Amino acid sequence: MSGLNLPPVDLKIKKQENKDYVFDCLRKQYVRLTPEEWVRQHFIRYLIEYKNYPKGLLANEVCITLGNLNRRCDTVLYDSFLQPQMIIEYKAPSVPVGQKTFDQIVRYNSSLKVPWLIVSNGIQHYCCRIDETGETVFLKEIPDYKLICDC
Numbered sequence: 001m002s003g004l005n006l007p008p009v010d011l012k013i014k015k016q017e018n019k020d021y022v023f024d025c026l027r028k029q030y031v032r033l034t035p036e037e038w039v040r041q042h043f044i045r046y047l048i049e050y051k052n053y054p055k056g057l058l059a060n061e062v063c064i065t066l067g068n069l070n071r072r073c074d075t076v077l078y079d080s081f082l083q084p085q086m087i088i089e090y091k092a093p094s095v096p097v098g099q100k101t102f103d104q105i106v107r108y109n110s111s112l113k114v115p116w117l118i119v120s121n122g123i124q125h126y127c128c129r130i131d132e133t134g135e136t137v138f139l140k141e142i143p144d145y146k147l148i149c150d151c
Contacts, residue, residue, distance in 0.1 A: 004038075004093065004122035009045040026060045026075075035092035039122035040074060043090060046142075053077060053145045064111040073108050077116070077148070085148060086116035093122045102126075116148060 012023035014030060021030040022041050025048075031037060040060065047053040062076040062084075077086035089105045091097060101119050109117060109130075118127045128138045 004042050005125070006042045006046045006122060007050060009042055009049070011041055011045075024060060025055065026058055035094065036074075036090050039090045039093065039120060042122060043088065043120055043125075044075065047077075047145075051142060051144050053148075064108060066107060066111055071108060073112070076112070076114075079149065084112045084114045086118065087112060087114055088118040088120070091119075091121040095121055097121050097124050097126060118142065 012030075013033060014021050014023075016030075020033040022033040022037060023029070024031050024041065026044060044058065044060070047058070048055050057078045057080070059076050059078070060074065062073040064071050064073060073087050074090045075088040076084050077088070079085050087105055087108055089101060089108070091101060095101075097119050105117050105119055115130050116127070117130070118125065120126070125142060126138065127142050128136050130136055
């Protein structure tokens with residue numbers, strides 16, 4: 001897998017039937033190691049180890065309903081009352097982060113209505129907060145968990 005614009009982390013990887021699997025510390029199981037999963041696992045560990053996000057308030061592959069369709073948010077951060085606060089959408093490093101990705105996360109947010117959104121392909125990371133007026137404010141960096149829970 002290619003290098004990312006994230007601190008290095010030690011991931012548990014195993015090979016099974018000629019395929020690589022990585023241990024997901026949130027789902028507590030091995031999952032197929034794809035380029036997008038490589039980004040997810042590095043980003044989650046970055047949030048937990050460097051930005052102090054509580055592991056127990058993060059969840060991967062969260063099911064939501066959009067109209068008649070079932071979709072999955074890549075990662076959702078909850079507050080201590082288990083109310084969703086942030087959606088994180090990942091793409092493979094080879095996939096540019098563009099309007100299509102933002103449209104996807106905004107659609108997901110029509111269901112969860114969270115104030116924080118992050119999009120990352122492991123190289124580029126975008127974080128925004130939707131303020132009380134509905135205006136989207138982009139941040140220069142991923143905030144520490146303390147900033148998220150103070151808002």
